Amino acid sequence: MERIVLSLLVDNTAGVLSRIAGLFSRRGYNIESLTVGVTADERYSRMTVVSVGEQEILDQIEKQLRKLEDVRDIKELKPGHSVYRELILVKVSANASERQAISAIAEIFRATIVDVGRDSLTVMLTGDQSKLDALINLLGDYEILELARTGLTGLSRGSDDIRYLP
Numbered sequence: 001m002e003r004i005v006l007s008l009l010v011d012n013t014a015g016v017l018s019r020i021a022g023l024f025s026r027r028g029y030n031i032e033s034l035t036v037g038v039t040a041d042e043r044y045s046r047m048t049v050v051s052v053g054e055q056e057i058l059d060q061i062e063k064q065l066r067k068l069e070d071v072r073d074i075k076e077l078k079p080g081h082s083v084y085r086e087l088i089l090v091k092v093s094a095n096a097s098e099r100q101a102i103s104a105i106a107e108i109f110r111a112t113i114v115d116v117g118r119d120s121l122t123v124m125l126t127g128d129q130s131k132l133d134a135l136i137n138l139l140g141d142y143e144i145l146e147l148a149r150t151g152l153t154g155l156s157r158g159s160d161d162i163r164y165l166p
Contacts, residue, residue: 003032004058005084005154008047008065009073009163012038016070020047023068029053029061033086033151044072044165048153073163077154084154087124088132089114093143094121105138120145 010016017036024031033050051061065071077084094102099121106113106123109131115122125135132149 001052002055002058003050003052004061005077005082005152006047006049006051006062006065007075007077007154007156008049008071009039009165010045010047011070011072012043012045013070016045017047019068019070020049020065023064024051024061027060027064029057035151035153037153041165048077048151050152072165075156075161077156082154082156084128084152085126086129086132086152087126087150088135089122089124089146089148090136090139090144091115091120091122091146092139093119093145095119098142102139102142105135108138109135111135 008020010020021031021034023029029051030053031049032052033048035048036045038045051058053061062074062076065074092102099116102121102123103113105111106125109125109127111123111125113121114124123135123139125132129152136144136147
């Protein structure tokens with residue numbers, strides 16, 4: 001099984017996300033991660049789609065996406081030639097005596113404590129998937145109350161393959 005990370009530049013219109021997700025669903029392709037946000041040009045959104053499968057299936061996914069009217073550009077974000085990041089928020093049960101230890105773990109990862117409650121701490125971290133997994137593993141000694149991950153987002157390195165749309 002291989003993994004593909006695609007960066008799609010799509011029209012920022014209603015229904016685009018549904019059409020792209022529908023393409024995956026109809027063909028039985030799995031989406032491991034999907035993030036979407038408007039670009040500097042409000043007419044377009046950037047979608048980062050991560051999928052896993054055999055190379056033949058992954059090639060087919062890209063071909064099918066290129067056929068969609070709303071898709072303006074597709075780039076495969078290859079490791080080493082791209083920057084990937086993910087964000088995680090982890091709410092951990094923490095009494096007064098546990099706060100220092102949890103804060104020390106957060107500091108090791110350069111994570112930020114974004115909320116402190118009477119009996120909990122919320123930690124925020126950005127990084128690659130393995131860094132986030134390592135934080136979760138270390139916080140596993142404490143009770144994790146809630147966890148939210150954004151999914152992968154990324155851009156290619158440098159400015160050689162920038163596509164400007166009219």
